[in-house]
Amino acid sequence: MADAKVIPFDDDRSRGSAVQRPSRRRSAGSRRGGGVGEGRAGHEVGEVQALPSRARAQDDGSVPREKQRQQPDHLEQQERLEQPHQAAQQQPSAEDGLDRRIAGGLAFLRRRLTGDYEVDDFGYDAELTDNVLMSLLRPVYEKYFRVEVKGIENIPAEGGALIVANHSGTLPLDGLMMQVAVHDHHPAGRHLRLLAADLVFVLPVVNELARKLGHTLACAEDAERLLRQGELVGVMPEGFKGIGKPFxxxxxxxxxxxGGFVSTALRRGAPIIPCSIVGAEEIYPMLGNAKTVARLLGFPYFPLTPTFPWLGPLGAVPLPTKWTIQFGEPIPTGGYPPEAAEDPMLMFNLTDQVREQIQHTLYKLLVQRRSVFF
Structure with missing residues (x-):
């Protein structure tokens, strides 16, 4: 072993065999990698080369090959230990989320103060609706009325469509809850543009809020224009007759x-989606109607309930009933000719079909309901 360490190595180095060293190192590396086809001579040559290279590495003060081979494993272990810590640092903390919300709120206030926001021709303010108005309605929707939504997949992801729903509850809270249901549960996050009565737009404060939420007058012109723009339009054909009926x-x-809503849908070829709402009838059980007071105030009715007006402002708090909103299968209108919108018989048949489907679904939901409040 001593002879092999002196004679072959010196002979090779003296003859300028440094050019051949890379090939020898590759053979030694392949030996360490577990090559099966190497002979004994290959092992001896590898050992002869390893000894002087170890001596040079130690003389130069560098790391020995044994430690160099162990170093990658040590680095991998260290990287594995550092990965959870780095991942924890990359995850947003609660403080970062709070900072982002504060920054977003300040930016929202800046845009409102400077007027840097958009409002459409109907007065609809999408930013205010998403950031403020929906946030105010959502706790009532989720915690107070605990609304359950069914059939949301029947609402198309895009394009104009007309949602026709029953109307009840003495105060029109059912329209607002239906608006939150579409906004929060539809996969596309669509906005429902409700058609409201004239009274809504003559009341102070209520007028502005209704416009900001996207409501507009219940007229054929506005409805057809919204459908032409690809909007989702909601209408409650019963009007005050439904919302002000006795308990x-x-x-x-x-x-x-x-059947004006049917004519509008026919002109635009928009599908009609029946919607049934259970739970709104019991929030203000209307036991009577003070017609004289209603005429003096200019209202279509003045409700008398078990709590209002006897308890004053406290009597205006609705009862916490459990709601269910179900959207039915769409009724297509695109297959009719343009003149179909002027056919009174067709409009009557389609109106009756929508009404019957809503009424049938209401009865079905009432049979399934076990409690008004739970």
Missing amino acids: SERYKLQRFGR
């Missing part, structure tokens, strides 16, 4: 007018 007639649909 003894709850969940009995009133007349659907003259």
Whole structure:
């Protein structure tokens, strides 16, 4: 072993065999990698080369090959130990989320103060609706009325469509809850543009809030324009007859007018989606109607409930009933010719079909309901 360490190595070095060293090192490396086809001579040559290279490495003060071979494993272990710590640092903390919300709120206030926001021709303010108004309605929707939504997949992801729903509850909270249901549960996060009565737009404060939420007058012109723009439009054809009916007639649909909503849908070829709402009838059980007071105030009715007006402002708090909103299968209108919108018989048949489907679903949901409040 001593002879091999002196004679072959010196002979090779003296003959300028440094050019051949890389090939020898590759053979030694392949030997360490576990090559099966190497002979004994290959092992001896590898050992002869390893001894002087170890001596040079130690003389130069560098790391020996044994430690160099162990170093990658040590680095891998260290990287594995550092990965959870780095991942924890990359995850956003609660303070970062709070900072982002504060920054977003300040930016929102700046845009409101400077007027740097958009409002459409109807007065709809999408930013205010998403950031403020929906945030105010959502706790009532989720915690107070605990609304359960069914059939949301029947609402198309894009394009114009007309949602027709029953109307009840003395105060029109059912329209607002339906608006939150579409906004929060639809996969596309669509906005529902409700058609409201004239009274909504003459009341102070209520007028501005209704416009900001995207409501507009219940007229054929506005409805057709929204559908042409690809909006989702909501209408409650019962009007004040439905919302102001006595408690003894709850969940009995009133007349659907003259079918103007059907004519609008036919002109635009928009599908009609029936919607049934259970739970709104009991929030203000209307036991009577003070017609004289209603005429003096200019209201279509003045409700008398078990709590209002006897308890004053406290009587205006709705009862915490459990709601269910179900969207039915769409009724297509795209297959009719343009002149179909002027056919009174067709409009009557489609109106009756929508009404019957809503009424049937209401009865079905009432049979399934076990409690008004739970």
